[in-house]
Amino acid sequence: MQMDKNSYKKYADARAKKSPCAKNCVCAFLFGGLICAIAQGLKELYMTFLKEDDAGTLVSVTLIFIAALLTGVGIFDRIAKHAGAGTLVPITGFSNAVASSALDAKGEGFVLGVGAKIFTIAGPVILYGITAGAIYGVIYYIVTLIMK
Amino acid sequence: MENLIRIPKPVYILSSASVVGQHEKNGPLGEYFDIVGDKDDTFGCDTWEKSESEMQRLALSRALNYACMKDTDLEAILAGDLLNQCAGSSYGLVSFETPFLGLFGACSTAAEALLLSSLLCSSHMTRCAAVSSSHNASAERQFRYPLEYGGQRAPTAQWTVTGSAAFISTSCKDDFAQAAHNGEPVPVITEAVIGKSIDAGITDANNMGAAMAPAAADTLLRYFRESGMQPSDFDIIMTGDLGFEGSSILCDLTATEGLDISAVHCDGGLIIYNRETQDKHAGGSGCGCSAVVLAAQALRGIRTGQIANMLFIGTGALMNPTAIQQGASIPGIAHLIRITADIV
Amino acid sequence: MDIILPYLWAFIIGGLLCVIAQILIDKTKLTPARILVSYVVAGVILGGCGIYKYLIDFAGAGATTPLTGFGYLIAKGIREEVEKNGLMGVLTGGITAAAAGIAAALIFGLLVAICFRDKRKQ
CATH class of the missing domain: 3.40.47.40 (Stage V sporulation protein AD)
Known part of the structure; x- marks a missing residue:
């Protein structure tokens, strides 16, 4: 019992059952790959009547819609339980993070509940995406000035 | 003390x-x-x-x-x-x-x-x-x-x-007369040990069993040191919700102190779900876990005469999400009561 | 074969990007929220360096669908706006490029909250 905190933590971590990483990776690959292949199909379909950029945007919107709907009917989390990063990393994961947070906060009202908490998980993604972009923009601006 | x-x-x-x-x-x-x-x-x-x-x-x-x-x-x-x-x-x-x-x-x-x-x-x-x-x-x-x-x-x-x-x-x-009691054994609380808040340094909120086990071990060791009892004196020693990880850590920790409880130990978190078919990972937890298992399993055992003498150790991970985000570790606590069967 | 090839590469590259995240989750205990943030930032950096463009040319939706693609979109939008409007583009480019994705997620999220109730875990 006279174990200090560090050695107890090491002992507990060492004996803790590990996630089945190999199995998880296979599932992530298959689900993630499938979502991307579907996206590719949608893109080629949309490109029959849209410009490439607009088709790409519409593909994202379609996936976001499907993921939000599956979240609402309570199926997304059951798929994600197996798919892991396979549904998290594609844009579907972003959509699920937004929709599940919004749905979760419904009981606390639509302004400070849904309105504020919709960003709980997605907020950091937007914040750091935009910030990293802005830093890149400043660097790019300075580089172009020097190049001139 | x-x-x-x-x-x-x-x-x-x-x-x-x-x-x-x-x-x-x-x-x-x-x-x-x-x-x-x-x-x-x-x-x-x-x-x-x-x-x-x-x-x-x-x-x-x-x-x-x-x-x-x-x-x-x-x-x-x-x-x-x-x-x-x-x-x-x-x-x-x-x-x-x-x-x-x-x-x-x-x-x-x-x-x-x-x-x-x-x-x-x-x-x-x-x-x-x-x-x-x-x-x-x-x-x-x-x-x-x-x-x-x-x-x-x-x-x-x-x-x-x-x-x-x-x-x-x-x-x-x-x-008991009022409650139309039919003469079966009744559970009596005879002894208790109040738990200490023990911070064993676990920071992983997904491994609460490991955070609680040292507190359970501490409470049990204090009980056996002072009561003069042996684990074999009890039909069961039931912890609340250590789950799979915590239960085996508890048996390890008490064994190193010369107290072997493995023969009579059971855990509410382990018996409430079927580990094979219910996909509940390390087992059940929560304030309701030890409570419903005590009511539906242990006290029923006393009333039906299967259990005459038991220890119930409610285990808790005193987890605060704010403290965890600030990097603090999770203290555990374990309160013990001894329940025996009595004929009224 | 040529018809299948884009799908195959989208599948493989998209799947691999997910596998990297899965390994990070399982081995480093990074929370999913941190993974998402890392992926978007990685997308901005790779997009900014011009590397991600090649991946998109090669894997199509396999590179645009993962959140790194979202980061790439932000970097691309900012570069174009900086080229057009100078320093002001630093502030306008990113959100403009990401607008459709963010707006769709928020609006659909709100609709979901209006139409459904959350259910207990299975």
Whole structure:
């Protein structure tokens, strides 16, 4: 019992059952790959009547819609339980993070509940995406000035 | 310092009642729970916090019913849950006309409430109720992610039990006559050890068993050092919700101190679900876990004569999400009560 | 074969990007929220360096669908706006490029909250 905190933590971590990483990776690959292949199909379909950029945007919107709907009917989390990063990393994961947070906060009202908490998980993604972009923009601006 | 509290006069657990959700009903103890909720575990309420409160109300109403008592017969209700400000208890028990003490002991709350009710019933009062609850959905919301968020659980993570149990304790033997008691053995609380908050340095909120096990070991070691008892004197030593990880750590920790409990140890978190078929990872947890297992398994064992002498150790991880985000580790706590069988 | 090839590469590259995240989750205990943030920032950096463009040319939706693609979109939008409007583009480019994705997620999220109720875990 006279174990200090560090050695107890090491002992507990060492004996803790590990996630089945190999199995998880296979599932992530298959689900993630499938979502991307579907996206590719949608893109080629949309490109029959849209410009490439607009088709790409519409593909994202379609996936976001499907993921939000599956979240609402309570199926997304059951798929994600197996798919892991396979549904998290594609844009579907972003959509699920937004929709599940919004749905979760419904009981606390639509302004400070849904309105504020919709960003709980997605907020950091937007914040750091935009910030990293802005830093890149400043660097790019300075580089172009020097190049001139 | 003497840690062992000998309850000055016998305090009987007059009645108990358990309320659970669907996952618990489908577990090995399913048929022994008194009330099972609707298939969505909402208990007819529009928010999960209200559902949890409703479970407490149902549990205490049923326990009072079994005891043939009214709320005004009780001198105090001691209750707690996992929600902020113990909202599950304070809202759930508001309809009872009884003085109310709100408790927080994380998942050890059932033991804490029973320990305090036995002290109260043996001194200044005669009849108390102990109630605790947890609801998987309200706990997920408060401590983890939104319910519909698509994430994976770690293998060491435990599943918060949807359940609530209420226990009516009394030091008046005559109460059994009223409750149409048929002469079967009754559970008596005779000894108690209050747990210490022990921070063993675990920071992983997905490994609560490891955070709680050192506290359980500490309480058990203090009990056996001072009581002069042996593990073999007991039919079972039941911890609340250490789960798979915590249970084996506990047996390891006590064994290194020369106390072998493995032959009689069982854990509420391990027996409430079927580990093979129910995909509950390291087992059940939550204020409701130890409470409903105590009511449906251990006390039933005493009443049916299978158990004559047991220790119940309510284990709790005193986890605070803010502190975890600030990098703090999780203290654990474990309160012990000894329950024996008596013929009234 | 030529018809199948874009799908195959989308599948493989998209799947591999997910596998990297899965390994990070399982081995480093990074929370999913941190993974998402890392992926978007990685997308901005790779997009800014001009590397991600090649991956998109090669794997199509396999590179645009993962959140790194979202980061790439932000970097691309900012570069174009900086070229057009100078320093002001630093502030306008990113959100403009990400507008459709963010707006769709928020609006659909709100609709979901209006239409459904969350259910207990299975």
